[in-house]
Amino acid sequence: MAKVDVLLGLQWGDEGKGKIVDVLAPKYDVVARFQGGPNAGHTLEFDGIKHVLHQIPSGIFRSNTKNIIGNGVVLDPVIFKKEIEALKKFNLNVRENLFISKKASIIIPTHRLLDQASELAKGESKIGSTLKGIGPTYQDKVGRQGLRVGDILSKNFLDKFKFLTEIHFKILKDQDIKYNWAELEAQFLDAIEFLKGFNLVESEYLINHELQEGSSILAEGAQGSLLDIDFGSYPFVTSSTTVTAGACTGLGVAPRHIGEVYGIFKAYSTRVGGGPFPTELLNEEGELMRKEGNEFGSTTGRPRRCGWIDIPSLKYSIMINGVTQLLMMKADVLSIFPVIKVCTRYQLNDGTTTNTLPYELVDEKITPVYEDLKGWNVPLTGLSLNNLPPELSQYIDFLEEKLEIPITLISVGPDRKQTIHRPVSVA
Secondary structure (H helix, E strand, O other): OOOEEEEOOOOOOOHHHHHHHHHHHHOOEEEOOOEEEOOOOEEEEEEEEEEOOOOOHHHHHHHEEEEEEEEOOOEEEHHHHHHHHHHHHOOOHHHHHHHEEEEOOEOOHHHHHHHHHHHHHHHOOOOOOOOOHHHHHHHHOOOOOOOOHOOOOHOOHHHHHHHHHHHHHHHOOOOOOOOOOOHHHHHHHHHHHHHHEEEEEHHHHHHHHHHHHHEEEEEEEOOOHHOOOOOHHHHOOOOOOOOOOOHHHOOOOOOOEEEEEEEEEEEEEEEEEOOOOOOOOOOOHHHHHHHHOOOOOOOOOOOOEEEEEEEEHHHHHHHHOOEEEEEEEEHHHHHHOEEEEEEEEEEEEOEEOOOOOOOOOOOOOEEEEEEEEEEOOOOOOOOOOOOHHHHHHHHHHHHHHHHHHEEEEOOOOOOOEEEEOOOOOOO
């Protein structure tokens, strides 16, 4: 039987998963999203055009690829409709090649309002939510009162929708949130009718049938491993399981069917929103990194916090995901730095050092311990594996030695062509 390969981010999201899915998609018959929602923005760039997908799997631009939105995803019908309409100009077989799980949870307008209210209530302790209603939707799912895609086919859907909104209105009644409900409701119900025109399926049967038929399948994760609800920097995390295990629960795939696990990481580190970030650069270097890497959120437009690469957190993500191959993104961004720092361990409050992630990341003062490497200081555009700067090769070798997993791909620009494949046998 075929295997499901998993592709996910090893940092705090924004690692470049969209580009890599697009690069790898020709190898796969099926690309499936297994968690998250419109809080994720997967950016693809080819033929001089930039595309940002929020809920639709990144294999959608490959005409021979089936794309599945799995049961672990929370779907906003309004944003989904806008995404589909934005794809019309590319003449894609979207209605033929896209399949949506009936068990995927639906984001309704009041979920977004609850998200706003929650962030306002937290004040300075807010987690930096994208305000897309993700958390409240997952809360309703766990609370066993949410709506799912399959419900829109029920003759009682409007009753179910009204019942849930009444629950939300009771929570919102004392909140200072401004909204036009008639407008939000009309927009939502219009998007629901639009959604009915797609392939709404029992996706767990579909994906297991594809496995039985020998199809090659790539499970596409959203956000990053350090935002996982269990293993991330809690409480500054997302509401879903972003690690490999989430591909099993978010698609209905047994663990024994997991094959390769591609771990994507930037050659440095970024984070959007609040939460601990040991290697963050609150100086001119951080500003240079942000500007050179165009580090602004594809979903929110917010500037990303930037810092040097963090080996302890990467090793942690590799461990909990069972990563088999590493893919390094944005190596070109570091071309402007004469010296590149690598955090190899942490110094804690009591003066001791560790190479593992402490339980307390929020209140514990963590000081990164760095090793310096010489930068390559040359543009990487147009280079191949055979003519990489020796300093970049040394950087890759250093990371491989510390992480103990082969780096098999290096991205040196946003376009799908700006990708260097690196055989495992290369030292």
